[in-house]
Amino acid sequence: MPMIEVTNLTKRYRDRLAIDHLNFTVEKGEILGFLGPNGAGKSTTMKILTGFLPPSEGKAKIDGFDVFEQPLEVKKRIGYLPETPPLYPEMTVRAYLRFVGRLKALGGDNLKAEIDRVTKATGTATELDRLIGALSKGYQHRVGLAQAMLGSPALMILDEPTEGLDPKQRAGVLELIKSLAGKQTIVLSTHILAEVKAIAQKVLIINRGKVAAYDSIDKLSEGGGLEETFIKLTSA
Amino acid sequence: MRNALAIARKELGIYFTTPLAWIIFTAMGFLSSLFFVGILGGFKQVQELARQVTWAKLPPDYALFKNLTDGVIVQLLGTVLIITLFVAPFLSMRLFAEERRQKTFELLMTCPVRPIEIVLGKYLAALGIISATLGITLIYPFILALFGSSESGSALEWSTVTLGYLSMLLLGATVMAIGMFISSLTESQMVAAFFTFVVALAWFALGMVAQQVDEPVRSVITYLSFDSQLRNMMKGVFDPKALVFFVTIIVLQIVLTHRAVDAQRWT
Numbered sequence: 001m002p003m004i005e006v007t008n009l010t011k012r013y014r015d016r017l018a019i020d021h022l023n024f025t026v027e028k029g030e031i032l033g034f035l036g037p038n039g040a041g042k043s044t045t046m047k048i049l050t051g052f053l054p055p056s057e058g059k060a061k062i063d064g065f066d067v068f069e070q071p072l073e074v075k076k077r078i079g080y081l082p083e084t085p086p087l088y089p090e091m092t093v094r095a096y097l098r099f100v101g102r103l104k105a106l107g108g109d110n111l112k113a114e115i116d117r118v119t120k121a122t123g124t125a126t127e128l129d130r131l132i133g134a135l136s137k138g139y140q141h142r143v144g145l146a147q148a149m150l151g152s153p154a155l156m157i158l159d160e161p162t163e164g165l166d167p168k169q170r171a172g173v174l175e176l177i178k179s180l181a182g183k184q185t186i187v188l189s190t191h192i193l194a195e196v197k198a199i200a201q202k203v204l205i206i207n208r209g210k211v212a213a214y215d216s217i218d219k220l221s222e223g224g225g226l227e228e229t230f231i232k233l234t235s236a
Numbered sequence: 237m238r239n240a241l242a243i244a245r246k247e248l249g250i251y252f253t254t255p256l257a258w259i260i261f262t263a264m265g266f267l268s269s270l271f272f273v274g275i276l277g278g279f280k281q282v283q284e285l286a287r288q289v290t291w292a293k294l295p296p297d298y299a300l301f302k303n304l305t306d307g308v309i310v311q312l313l314g315t316v317l318i319i320t321l322f323v324a325p326f327l328s329m330r331l332f333a334e335e336r337r338q339k340t341f342e343l344l345m346t347c348p349v350r351p352i353e354i355v356l357g358k359y360l361a362a363l364g365i366i367s368a369t370l371g372i373t374l375i376y377p378f379i380l381a382l383f384g385s386s387e388s389g390s391a392l393e394w395s396t397v398t399l400g401y402l403s404m405l406l407l408g409a410t411v412m413a414i415g416m417f418i419s420s421l422t423e424s425q426m427v428a429a430f431f432t433f434v435v436a437l438a439w440f441a442l443g444m445v446a447q448q449v450d451e452p453v454r455s456v457i458t459y460l461s462f463d464s465q466l467r468n469m470m471k472g473v474f475d476p477k478a479l480v481f482f483v484t485i486i487v488l489q490i491v492l493t494h495r496a497v498d499a500q501r502w503t
Contacts, residue, residue, distance in 0.1 A: 050346040054501055071501065075348040086343035090253050091246075102242040103347040147343070 001064050003028045003155055003185040004049065008058035011044050011209075018044040020209040021058065026202075028154075029182045033196030033217070034189040036206040037234050042189040043083055045206070046159050049187070050080045062155060076105075079153035081161055085144025089133025093124060093143055096132055097150065104151045118146040121176055123169075137164050145173065156180070158188040162195060174199050193226050207234045239349045243357025244364070247331070251365050256330070260323050260369055264316075268373045271315040272308075279307045304384045305393040309377055310470060313400040316373050317466070320366075320408050321440055325432035327365050328415025329425040331358050332497070336423045341500075351498045355416075359490060362416055366408040370401070396472030403469040406482040407462060411436045413489035420496040436462075 004026040011018045019041040026032050036042050047053040049060055051071040059066060065073040088096055094115065101111040119125040122142040127135060132143060141164050148156055161177065162170045177186055178199045190196060196203055196217070203220050205213040212233040213220060220229050251257040282301040286294060291302065301307040335341040344354055377397050384391035415432035422428050442461035446454045458464050465482070468475040 047342075052342055052345050052500070068501075072348055072350065075346055078346065080342075080346045082339060082342045084339040086338075086340040088246075088250065088338070088340060090250050095246075095249065099242060099246045100343065100347065103239055103344075103349050105238075105348065 001028075002026060003030070003063055004187070005061040005064075006045075006049075006058070007060075009045070009048060009055050009060055010057035011041070011048060011053065012056040017209055019048075019206070022206070022209075022211055024204055024211060024214050026185060026187065028185055030202060031177065031181050031186045031188070031200045033200030033203045034187055034206075035191065035193070035196060035203060035230060036189075036212075038191070040206045040234075041209040042206065043159055046080075046157050046187070046189065047082075050078055050157055051075055052080075077154045079148035079150065079156045081144050081148040081156075081158045083159045083163075085141055086147075087132045087140055087144060090131065092129050092131055093119070093135075093146075094128045096143065097146060100147045101150050104153075106151050114150055114152075118149045121149065122146040123172060138166060138169050141165060142169070142173070145176075152184065155185045155187070158186065160190055161188055162190065162192070170195070193230060197221075197226060205230060205233055237353070239353040240357035240360060243344075243349075243354055244360035247358055247361030248364055251327075251361070256326070257365060257368075260327060261372055264319060264323060264369050265372050267319050268312070268316050268376070272312055272376050275308055275311045275315075279304070282307070303386055303393070304380050304391055305396050305472075308380060309392065309397055310400060310472070312373075312376060313404060314470060316370070317404055317407060317470075320370065320404060321411065321436050322433070323369060324366060324408055324411040325415050325429040325436065327369070328362055328412045328432055329419055329429035331362060331416045332420040332493075333422050333425045333428045337425075345500055351501075352494050355490060355494045355497055359413065359416060359493075362412040363409055366412050367405065370404050370408055374401075393472065399469050399472050399474060403466045403478075406469075406479070407440075407466060410462070410482050410485050410489075413486040413493075414439075417489045417493045417496065420493045 002025040004024075006022050006024050009022040010020055022045065034042055034045075044053065048055050049062065049067060051067045051074050054068055059068075061067070062074045063077050065077075067074045091099070097115045097118070098111065101107075101114060106114055116125070119128060122145050124139060124142050124146055127139055127143075132140060135143065141161075145158070145161055148158060158177070162173050165173060174195055177188065180186060181199075188200070200217055203213070203215065203217050203226070204211065205220075213229065217226070220226055279301055282294075282298055286298070286301075291299070332341070335344060345351075377392055381390075381392050411432065414435055415428065418432045418435070419425075419428040439460075440462040442457050443463045446457040446461065449457065465478045469478055
């Protein structure tokens, strides 16, 4: 069974078509790079996959569960980093991760171990007792990522996980994501092509709400390379 | 239910790490103490007067001032009730509006938590914070019990005091429920606080409109007003009808809030 199965997924906002009959599947353990110009519908698709927004038409299944019919089963399986990291500035990093962990049904020693693991992996372990509001933007972003990793969900959906990070932090986060390949399925959106090249096996390019290309990174890099393919496909 | 408790805990934590709760507590303490001193002063004056001319010669409505319970506490709780109408909207305004504004609503809605658990957790925290706010005023009955006296033993009639606090809690809990629903409809805390205040004040004062209309509308409006529902309880007469009235409104607001939160899944 594929991890993500999307059929004819469509989202309409009043008069605007955000995504238009998307079809794609993602196998377990894959890292999918989700590309597209601004406003192509990347965030909307991710919001539907996490059950935050309902589709106007079509279906999305996560691990065999329909996101609309069985939202709780789907939510048990995902970790999600939205475009804006969902943080409470008045909480400490520790209190925040504890809170999210409890909502993900982690408890006791298990929760402690998980907080240890994700803060070490994201380099936020030294900031555990600081207020989130007092952290720099890069650290805040990494706390958002730590939150998505809690409980090692089968599927991680990361909306621009490297946004707002300096080059060194970017490399660190990408390395981290790459290290999870095979164990977890990861969908990450970005508009930086080099990042996708570095870590993803497959690339999904969408443009104006439609699938423009969906193939392995090698195939899409044939000819003039990924940049050229991307520009050709999205300038239409 | 575990999820609801986790959310309630987070809410209460945030209330107490931001200045908001402390500002509200200070306002409640300051304002209620002003009224306490004022009302106590009035009580003392009437007592002096009665000592000079005897109670028989004073107008009948002065009989109120014969004991500390009716002469001070009931009066004081009446003013605390009004203060509650003003402060509760400031406590309820952030419940959902803030989650929407800082995008943490997305976190709550993508965690394996049912919307009703989110709503109940938030309401539980709301009940906690309004109880703490009202609890500050408990110091006045205790001061009177400690230093006051009466001709018939105990300085205060505790059953009346208890019912007075029950009425205030009912009103506070109701305004918090209304405020939570309104907060679930907007991203702006200001808008949430303002509309909650307007709705609560109007609902409280419906009785005044009732005087201007004919029966049977008058009875209906009077029945619906917070003020008339609380009248008996505030005087120390237990009124199960009022209890049912307020609990019904609270449940209705919780259901409406749940609909508003769950609507995210549909639109």
